[in-house]
Amino acid sequence: MIRISIDAMGGDHGPKTTLAGLARVAERRPDVRFLIYGREDEVKPVLVSLPKLEAVAQFHHCDISVQMDAKPSQALRQGRWKSSMWKAIEAVKTGEADVCVSAGNTGALMAMSKFCLRTMASVERPAIAAIWPTVRGESVVLDVGATIGADAHQLIDFAILGSAMARALFDIERPSVGLLNVGVEEIKGQEEVKEAGRILREIDLKSMDYRGFVEGDDLGKGTVDVVVTEGFAGNIALKTAEGTARQIAQYLREAMSSSFMSKMGYLFAKGAFALLREKMDVRKANGGVFLGLNGIVVKSHGGTDDEGFAAAVELGYDMAKGNLKDRIEAELKLFHGRLRPLHADDEQAAAGK
Structure with a gap:
């Protein structure tokens, strides 16, 4: 099984688009499982409406979501430990997930990824x-x-x-x-x-x-x-x-x-x-892979649709499958x-x- 942690709150369109993308991946990749992080009042109704996705997903409520226009330092200070973005990255650090995918703020995602996962010793x-x-x-x-x-x-x-x-x-x-x-x-x-x-x-x-x-x-x-x-x-x-x-x-x-x-x-x-x-x-x-960290993080374009987000998730899937x-x-x-x-x-x- 390939386990992928998802920041469901990232992107311009939020959980509706990210979860619709995950549903596409779940149909195409039977060996994938998702750890989904986000606000329960926004994520749960969408997740319940996608029963095939819900069957292969584990949801975790987070009080904070990182805003798309937040400065990286501000996002790191306010969203560390509690935000959906941080929790999705942390799942890779703890070994619960093989790869993290987010369509959120690029600067914040890079700052949190570096802080949480650290760069490889020689990078x-x-x-x-x-x-x-x-x-x-x-x-x-x-x-x-x-x-x-x-x-x-x-x-x-x-x-x-x-x-x-x-x-x-x-x-x-x-x-x-x-x-x-x-x-x-x-x-x-x-x-x-x-x-x-x-x-x-x-x-x-x-x-x-x-x-x-x-x-x-x-x-x-x-x-x-x-x-x-x-x-x-x-x-x-x-x-x-x-x-x-x-x-x-x-x-x-x-x-x-x-x-x-x-x-x-x-x-x-x-x-x-x-x-x-x-x-x-x-x-x-769609999808940029953060390389040189002690874990795999994929950044999706914030304005993409569900098919574009699915492409970013599948890129992360391939990187984990290939033991990158x-x-x-x-x-x-x-x-x-x-x-x-x-x-x-x-x-x-x-x-x-």
């Missing part, structure tokens, strides 16, 4: 990893908003975290990894990116296939399985891609209804447009074991000078 900062649709299938992109600015070793940590996630999600033995840069040439880019690339080339980890630098257009091409960047650039790229998908969908709707002939053409190509709509559906790629946390810990240990000889060589070279 300085966690990252948010997103699933990115590509012409080849899907890629992992991180960080998409947790860490603004990152040094070389943090970027390397992200590469290790992302490759472990790709292996757990895509069942790839040695995922290809690229560092997002302004060009593919080794002389281009910020010093932190170039230094991270140098170390990844020299250390040659067997758990990943480092391909060097990739550019922005490689995101959609699916040039590599894992794209690594810092949170500022990653978040802008993510929001730009989502906005572009909606923009193109709007253009298509307007074009198909612009004239009688356009409408007739749409009827003949209805199947193709349905396939295109499915591929461009941002709900399918243990994979990450093993690879970080291997990396730092390989890194020590390189540090020794650099120190000897510096002493020789």
